[in-house]
Amino acid sequence: MSIQEKVTINKLSTGVPGLDEIVGGGLPEFSFNIIAGAPGSGKTTLAHQFVFANATPERPALYFTVLGESAIKMLRYQQQYTFFDPAKLPGSIRFINLSQVVLEKDLGAVLEQITREVEKSNPAVVVVDSFRTMVRKPQSDMDLQSFIQRLALFLASWQATTFLIGEYAEDELRDNPIFTVADGLFWLRQTTERNSIVRKLQIVKLRGQDSVPGLHTFRITDAGVQAFSRTFGLTARKRNPPSDRRLCFGIPELDKMLDGGVREGDSVLVAGSSGTGKSVLATQFIAEGVRHGEPGIVAVFEERPEAYAERATSLGLDLETPQKDGKLTILYLRPLDLSVDETMHSILDAVQKIGAKRLVIDSLAGFEMALSPGFRADFRESLYRMIFALTGIGVTILSTVEVDESFTEFPFSTYSISFLTDDIIRLRYVSIDGQLRKIMVVIKMRGGNHAKDIREYEITSKGVVILGKRLTDYQGLISGVPVHSDPSDPEEES
């Protein structure tokens, strides 16, 4: 059979932001799916989003409610979500309560009523909420299996895409026949870690197409469920070939040290202790990009965007105008209980919105602190995925990281993330001639011939300014307590 003769499976929008990408572009039409999870995990909301996204007067949705949450209260609560359109009821979406037949009759009668309603409405979507309560009464395994089989066959024949919602435990996966029959299995998890709620979604099974494996963070807001793919939606995009183009800081001496600037698409780490000018350097980097027509994003965690822009103004850098012109976005990301994937999605959305070429993350420590404690364990892994995805499409990332000043070692980062970075610029204090001065050194530059010089710099009203030539009169500069090479030097003696 040639490729052209294969049946085409239409993909339906899930109506859940981020979920289409996770399920491989949309939910397979006519599939028979289970949404499983504990109470309060968002199962009903997810199903409602799908229903509201796909129901039409011609091909409506039938939403069967059984025992459990009262239908009137369910509608009362669900209509608080922005996706809920009352005008779709009951023309496009019909809610039908099956409690009576479930309580008084057997599964055969339940199937009969579902059949009757489906034949009457010819629905595109059928939801049973909760399927678990429908089959709670003691049944023989054969009865249950037969009921599920007949229901699945019937609904598929009527070209309906189906969701059965149930409060299942994970240890039921092996024995419950429902999971064998289902084409798709969506598992919603909700756990408490320290004081935070962590919600994760897994596509345990999806017949007919590839879904993104693993656990994906999701959040329930007034817009309903929003899912955040582990791959940030960028895996399908082709990686740009490595670029030889150099991006300047606008600090001539530093750009020379970097052999003309950092390579486009690099991940740059600026490490140093408090007050060494990491943010100043980052601001100059982003401002220089804007000056060259390269839109930029600054993700800040430790100060407000207004304060960030004001500080730039004090350095003679205008960040206000490019913000108004849509060339620069300063993102302030510090809500409580933030998941790492949500944060990264905010950054990615901003990058894609303005076509950013430069991204500053100021700082990694602030980023980590902004996360819900439960997500901090994933920080490095998620950071790796984001940097890989963004640099792959040509965005140059500069991250700042605070390191503890030590006089016995020369650390680059407390995060062990130097493997994530192509270039590392290290800033540090040194004690010279009775003064606490600052030095800068390019530690690493992937694929570039960077200077090995250790240079002294100052932070002035024009930003970072590199002073004079490399420091040749001192030894042990990177220890922070150098000694003068010539002990007879009068300055050293004084």
Added chain:
Amino acid sequence: MNDAGLDMTTSSKTRDLARRLLAYEAVAGKTSGLEEAATLRVYEKLRQSLGEFVGIAGFQSLAFRALTQAKSEAPGLWAVRLATDGSLQGLGEFQPQPEEFEPQLGSGKDQTSEGGAALIARLLGLLLIFLGEALTLSLLRNAWPDEVFDDRNSTHGRNA
């Protein structure tokens, strides 16, 4: 269609809508003069329409609450009761009023008419509380034609 007449945010407007539904059913069912028949028709439509999605027990609960509220303002409903399937029984039957109720002015017909309007208005009021105006009207529109909700047929609309 003018939605101004659909504002159900006050009880008087809910009552007005109830009257419009009753008037429509009185004409549609050719039951002019038989107020209880119009009330039953409106009630049955609501029972069918709401019962489908809230279930028999769900509707019965709402109707019981509405009837209790309506009885306090329309003692003519004293004899009315609900069957287990949520249907109304005893509407329009003459029943001696218990002593605790004050004697009512007006004819039995007036009392029946007011009782029907009170019951339907209370039921609509509960829907309004639980489902909100938009969803309630969406459900009502499925059971009655648009002309019932036309502002020009509203007591308030005419008075405006």
